[in-house]
Amino acid sequence: MNLVLVVNAGSSSLKYQLLNMDGETVIAKGNCDRIGVDGHLSHKVPATGYVLEQDCPFPTHTEAFEKLVEVLTTGEAKVIDSMSEISAVGHRIVQGAEIFDRACMVTEDVINQIDALSELAPVHNHPHALALRACTKVLPAGTPQVVVFDTAFHQTMPPKAYMFGLPYDDYKNYHVRKYGFHGTSHRFVSAALAEAMGRDIKDLKIVSCHLGNGSSITAVDGGKSVDTSMGFTPLDGILMGTRCGSVDPSAVTYVMDKHGFTPREMSDYMNKKSGFLGVSGIGSDNRDIQNAVLDGDEKAILTSDMLQYQIKKYIGAYAAAMNGIDAVIFTGGIGENSWEVREAVCENMEYFGIKIDNELNHKTRGKLTKLSVEGSKVEVWVVPTNEELLIARDTLKLIGK
Ligand code: ADP
Numbered sequence: 001m002n003l004v005l006v007v008n009a010g011s012s013s014l015k016y017q018l019l020n021m022d023g024e025t026v027i028a029k030g031n032c033d034r035i036g037v038d039g040h041l042s043h044k045v046p047a048t049g050y051v052l053e054q055d056c057p058f059p060t061h062t063e064a065f066e067k068l069v070e071v072l073t074t075g076e077a078k079v080i081d082s083m084s085e086i087s088a089v090g091h092r093i094v095q096g097a098e099i100f101d102r103a104c105m106v107t108e109d110v111i112n113q114i115d116a117l118s119e120l121a122p123v124h125n126h127p128h129a130l131a132l133r134a135c136t137k138v139l140p141a142g143t144p145q146v147v148v149f150d151t152a153f154h155q156t157m158p159p160k161a162y163m164f165g166l167p168y169d170d171y172k173n174y175h176v177r178k179y180g181f182h183g184t185s186h187r188f189v190s191a192a193l194a195e196a197m198g199r200d201i202k203d204l205k206i207v208s209c210h211l212g213n214g215s216s217i218t219a220v221d222g223g224k225s226v227d228t229s230m231g232f233t234p235l236d237g238i239l240m241g242t243r244c245g246s247v248d249p250s251a252v253t254y255v256m257d258k259h260g261f262t263p264r265e266m267s268d269y270m271n272k273k274s275g276f277l278g279v280s281g282i283g284s285d286n287r288d289i290q291n292a293v294l295d296g297d298e299k300a301i302l303t304s305d306m307l308q309y310q311i312k313k314y315i316g317a318y319a320a321a322m323n324g325i326d327a328v329i330f331t332g333g334i335g336e337n338s339w340e341v342r343e344a345v346c347e348n349m350e351y352f353g354i355k356i357d358n359e360l361n362h363k364t365r366g367k368l369t370k371l372s373v374e375g376s377k378v379e380v381w382v383v384p385t386n387e388e389l390l391i392a393r394d395t396l397k398l399i400g401k
Contacts (some may be wrong), residue, residue, distance in 0.1 A: 009131030090395030096149030153183030212332035353377020
């Protein structure tokens with residue numbers, strides 16, 4: 001077996017998948033949750049259907065890794081004899097800024113650089129650094145580790161796409177620019193699409209719509225990201241579960257003033273209380289919004305209309321930016337499953353040469369499917385994303401396997 005452990009660490013969680021890269025199958029997966037609070041483990045072994053739910057203390061990421069080693073190597077969930085059977089560990093890192101334009105091997109220097117980027121991604125990068133240090137401490141010495149960055153795919157954007165209209169010195173001194181996120185997902189689905197279409201990705205212009213709790217849309221020209229909807233942080237772009245997406249910057253200072261918010265409070269307001277939740281007053285989950293639409297709830301209809309309209313506008317903008325498009329991808333929890341959102345986005349897009357089979361769209365969930373009809377100038381596809389698999393592939397490539 002050629003085993004890779006993929007780790008996605010947050011401030012209070014450590015999600016993981018153990019993959020056998022010989023057949024690219026998942027051997028075990030789960031989440032060490034509530035780190036630093038109390039601690040809970042959810043663990044699954046897909047091959048046997050074994051499921052473990054257990055409260056266990058996780059004061060820090062170190063205890064979470066120790067527990068992970070325990071469940072993988074002992075007891076009923078055991079899938080390996082020892083962690084030395086694992087070829088490498090691949091870590092998902094949110095912010096690599098301009099330092100990391102590709103995946104790389106973990107060294108003490110790299111961990112320090114990731115930690116130093118915490119200023120740009122306080123919620124993510126410091127916990128990543130903590131998890132990297134914990135992993136290094138708990139796993140057998142010499143286990144190769146690789147970091148794969150959400151931002152790296154977007155490092156090919158030209159300055160005209162990533163610069164903001166703020167004084168240039170703030171870019172130079174404070175690194176204020178668009179970075180873009182979900183890069184691993186956009187890279188995975190655009191490559192998978194090219195393969196499904198039987199085309200060389202170098203010849204394709206793709207708009208990749210990753211729609212989940214967090215959503216971003218990317219223009220992929222010849223396999224490279226040339227523009228993307230998320231910005232300096234994952235708050236920019238289209239309406240999301242609890243994030244507002246783009247708003248007039250003056251509305252931000254105005255609302256701060258009206259509510260008497262500190263910058264942190266304003267950030268919470270835009271990141272956690274806005275989006276579907278804030279507009280609809282119902283919740284952050286697309287399913288709840290779509291159900292309320294069926295009940296005729298006006299704010300749910302508005303929320304849904306806003307989402308669809310904003311996605312349409314990005315498709316139009318990126319078609320203009322790339323001088324045309326060959327394909328649109330829907331991915332992420334909403335993109336893969338919500339026929340309602342896909343249908344509404346693709347409606348009245350004949351000008352762009354988009355026409356989908358509504359019946360097929362209606363029944364498509366989470367499966368690689370071409371939705372566009374014969375003769376549609378632009379192909380429309382559902383392409384399930386798999387960031388963990390791409391992280392594992394990158395990891396193997398870097399360690400030379
Ligand atoms: P995250 O960004 O946290 O990874 P996901 O990609 O899992 O999130 O997407 C979560 C979103 O997908 C939620 O808004 C959820 O309502 C939506 N979703 C999941 N399944 C369905 C479904 N069957 N129909 C409509 N929306 C769905």
